[in-house]
Structures are given as C-alpha cells and as structure tokens.
Amino acid sequence: MVVSSLVSTHREGEDVVLLVDDDPSNLALLERALRGRGYRLVSCQAGAEALELARRERPTLVLLDVVMPAMDGYEVCSRLKADEQTRDCAVVFLSALDEADHKVRGLELGAVDYLAKPFDREEVITRVQTHVTVQRLQRQLQRRTRELERELRVAQQLVADQRDRHEGPLLGGSAPARALRESVAAAAESEEPVLLLSPAGAGEEAAARAIHHQSPRGERPFLRVDCLSVEAADTPLFASEGASKWGLARGGTIYLDRVEVLAESLQQELARRLVE
Incomplete structure (x- = not known):
C-alpha cells in the first residue's frame, strides 16, 4: 500500500x-x-x-x-x-x-x-x-450558515446557563425543593398578588418566573423591576399607562424585586394600584 x-x-x-x-x-x-x-x-x-x-x-x-x-x-x-x-x-x-x-x-x-x-x-x-x-x-x-450555526449554539448555551441560574432553586428532589414547587403551583392558580419572602439571592426571581409560566398568564409579558431604581411616581414604573412597565405588564406579571426599599409614597401608590 x-x-x-x-x-x-x-x-x-x-x-x-x-x-x-x-x-x-x-x-x-x-x-x-x-x-x-x-x-x-x-x-x-x-x-x-x-x-x-x-x-x-x-x-x-x-x-x-x-x-x-x-x-x-x-x-x-x-x-x-x-x-x-x-x-x-x-x-x-x-x-x-x-x-x-x-x-x-x-x-x-x-x-x-x-x-x-x-x-x-x-x-x-x-x-x-x-x-x-x-x-x-x-x-x-x-x-x-456556519457562522449562524455557531451563533445559535452560543445563544442556546447562554439561554441554558440563564435557565440554570434562574431555575436552580426549583430543581432537585429534596423536601424543601418539592415544597417550593408545590407552593409555586398553588400561587400560579391564583389571581392575587404574591409576596415572596426569602434571604437575598435565594432564587426569588426563579420562583416568580415559574409562577408566571405555570399560570394562565404564561404567554403574556413578564417584566422585572429593580425597586432600587424607582425613585418617584413618574418613573417608568408608574408613568403614563401606555408607556409604563405597569401598563406593559397588563395581563402578564410584573416582578418587583426588593419591593421593601420603595419609598413610603411609592408603596402607597403600589397598594392603590393593586386594589384597582
């Protein structure tokens, strides 16, 4: 040969x-x-x-x-x-x-x-x-085509990484994880506002997203608001209805992260809108 x-x-x-x-x-x-x-x-x-x-x-x-x-x-x-x-x-x-x-x-x-x-x-x-x-x-x-395939693989990996970060607290077979999934399922069936209490960084947003996706609102928008950035009632959170995040999330879910830091006047405005 x-x-x-x-x-x-x-x-x-x-x-x-x-x-x-x-x-x-x-x-x-x-x-x-x-x-x-x-x-x-x-x-x-x-x-x-x-x-x-x-x-x-x-x-x-x-x-x-x-x-x-x-x-x-x-x-x-x-x-x-x-x-x-x-x-x-x-x-x-x-x-x-x-x-x-x-x-x-x-x-x-x-x-x-x-x-x-x-x-x-x-x-x-x-x-x-x-x-x-x-x-x-x-x-x-x-x-x-090769470039797009590579970009798609990168995007899929980024999505998977993001999902793992968000869904981490909901994974696993431990008693706390099972209890959390049961609580999420129960909250998803309700139309009432949900208050999530946990130590910082314990996966509150993962739970909020899970509630949203399991609810009848799952196909509607999910918007996250960092309450540290909300300083007045005319901010994008409560601005004119069509342009505000509150208005954009109508029919879906708005997740207010660190809601406890809102000024008292804003908490009152939030309470008023929740009972409308």
Whole structure:
C-alpha cells in the first residue's frame, strides 16, 4: 500500500479553474479565452493527473474533456465527486458528443454543464463566469450558515446557563425543593398578588418566573423591576399607562424585586394600584 499526502497550494478567496483535455490545442484555446479574467489557470492532459491537481489546487471549476485515453472524463468526474476534498468543485464537460444520453450521464455524475466542441470563445467566457459566480455565492452562503450555526449554539448555551441560574432553586428532589414547587403551583392558580419572602439571592426571581409560566398568564409579558431604581411616581414604573412597565405588564406579571426599599409614597401608590 502506498500512502501519499498532497500539500494544498489553494489560497483563500482565489478562484482556480482546472482545464483537462488530452488535446494541447484545445487547452491552448481555453487558456487564451480565460487568461486575464481573474482566474488562476491550471491545466493537464490526463485523468489521473487531473485528480492529483484537483486535490492539491482545490479548483472552483473544472473544464473536463469527456473522451481521453486511460481514464475518461466520466470516471474523473465520478472520482472527484467521491472525494471529500474535491466534491464541491463544479464540473463542466467538454465534448463533441452531442447526444442527449451523453449529457444526461454527465449530469447524473454531478456535472453542472456541457460545453460543445469546437468551442465558441464568448460562450466559454460566459459559462465559466456564470459557474464561478455561482460557486462563490455558494461558498459565501456556506460560510454564513456556519457562522449562524455557531451563533445559535452560543445563544442556546447562554439561554441554558440563564435557565440554570434562574431555575436552580426549583430543581432537585429534596423536601424543601418539592415544597417550593408545590407552593409555586398553588400561587400560579391564583389571581392575587404574591409576596415572596426569602434571604437575598435565594432564587426569588426563579420562583416568580415559574409562577408566571405555570399560570394562565404564561404567554403574556413578564417584566422585572429593580425597586432600587424607582425613585418617584413618574418613573417608568408608574408613568403614563401606555408607556409604563405597569401598563406593559397588563395581563402578564410584573416582578418587583426588593419591593421593601420603595419609598413610603411609592408603596402607597403600589397598594392603590393593586386594589384597582
């Protein structure tokens, strides 16, 4: 068994076009048509060499002759599409064989197009430009998809971390945890205001959110207000009804964190609103 490795010479963002034809005059014609158009051109005259070059150069597009000695274009295309390193390159067959069954066979093997011999220079230029552009857009889409998948995984982890922090006091099978879950379920069935009493940092907000989500109001807003930031009755808590947090939470739940620090006048305003 012979094991060999190829060092890729492909540079990020570079469009390589691989030209494969056993006729040197056809290669020369293609090179003249495509030279100076922003592609790096690589060429060869045999199928086995084409496979080696494709693994090393990672071409965007392969212009591939169908009829070649030793290994024809169909076999080369089949091997390109079977190799993880080369399967993404676009293959355009070059052939004087104009029968439909030849074209169908090539497309079934993964080719994207056919160019008929003898070549028309303008057609070669246009077809190559079209397929290179399509490949560029596919690469951009794949790159953006990977970025979005990564961002989604990060967001899911942040949500999971946040949930764990909030729901920590409600988890577990201990007697206190079970008792807390029972209290949450009972409070969720009530329309009355709920006063949560616990040491600071013991999970009051987790309990408040659990009550909200288990209640008929679960699909409505849950708004948290830090009462340390509430200094007057015209703050966002009690501002004009439509713009206030009190108004935005209507039909849902408003969680007043550290309600004991509210000034007496604000506590009176809160009591008035609770009995409305």
